[in-house]
Amino acid sequence: MNDDLQKRIQAALANPQNMGELTGADAVGTVGNADCGEMLRLWVKFKEQNGKKVIDRATFQSFGCETAIAVASLATELIRGKTAEEALALKTEELAGELGPLPPMKIHCAQLVEGALRSALEPEKVEDKPASPAKAPTLLDSFSRPKDGTVKLTFLDEEK
Numbered sequence: 836m837n838d839d840l841q842k843r844i845q846a847a848l849a850n851p852q853n854m855g856e857l858t859g860a861d862a863v864g865t866v867g868n869a870d871c872g873e874m875l876r877l878w879v880k881f882k883e884q885n886g887k888k889v890i891d892r893a894t895f896q897s898f899g900c901e902t903a904i905a906v907a908s909l910a911t912e913l914i915r916g917k918t919a920e921e922a923l924a925l926k927t928e929e930l931a932g933e934l935g936p937l938p939p940m941k942i943h944c945a946q947l948v949e950g951a952l953r954s955a956l957e958p959e960k961v962e963d964k965p966a967s968p969a970k971a972p973t974l975l976d977s978f979s980r981p982k983d984g985t986v987k988l989t990f991l992d993e994e995k
């Protein structure tokens with residue numbers, strides 16, 4: 836990754852926007868990438884504005900990948916005030932906003948954000964249907980509570 840992109844990612848991470856669960860959300864979408872193990876959940880709340888239903892606020896939770904967190908931070912700001920259709924029309928590289936073009940190995944990080952947005956806004960088109968906003972567990976819950984037959988992830992203490 837080039838130094839400029841790394842600096843822009845670090846700048847976005849220094850003041851991440853819209854992190855955390857959004858209580859009272861109207862929609863929630865969750866996606867995971869089996870290759871890198873990253874998961875991202877996105878909550879969306881709508882409001883009426885000039886007779887249109889637009890996104891009032893969107894928040895996210897993510898573990899691990901800095902690029903996905905940086906893109907989610909920028910994308911959740913970018914989609915405010917847009918209708919669901921306008922938000923869905925944004926291309927992957929547009930969601931990454933001021934990060935600019937991502938290198939090929941990092942494009943899937945932005946696609947994770949795009950996937951969570953699609954999962955929230957058009958769940959009928961996404962195979963893994965999201966839980967309803969009221970019942971959606973936090974990502975930490977998802978990691979901590981294994982279903983039968985699944986592996987429980989245990990986080991290691993930070994190296995000293």
Ligand code: FES
Pocket residue numbers: 868871872873900901902903943944947
């Ligand atoms: Fe997989 Fe970023 S490395 S989402």
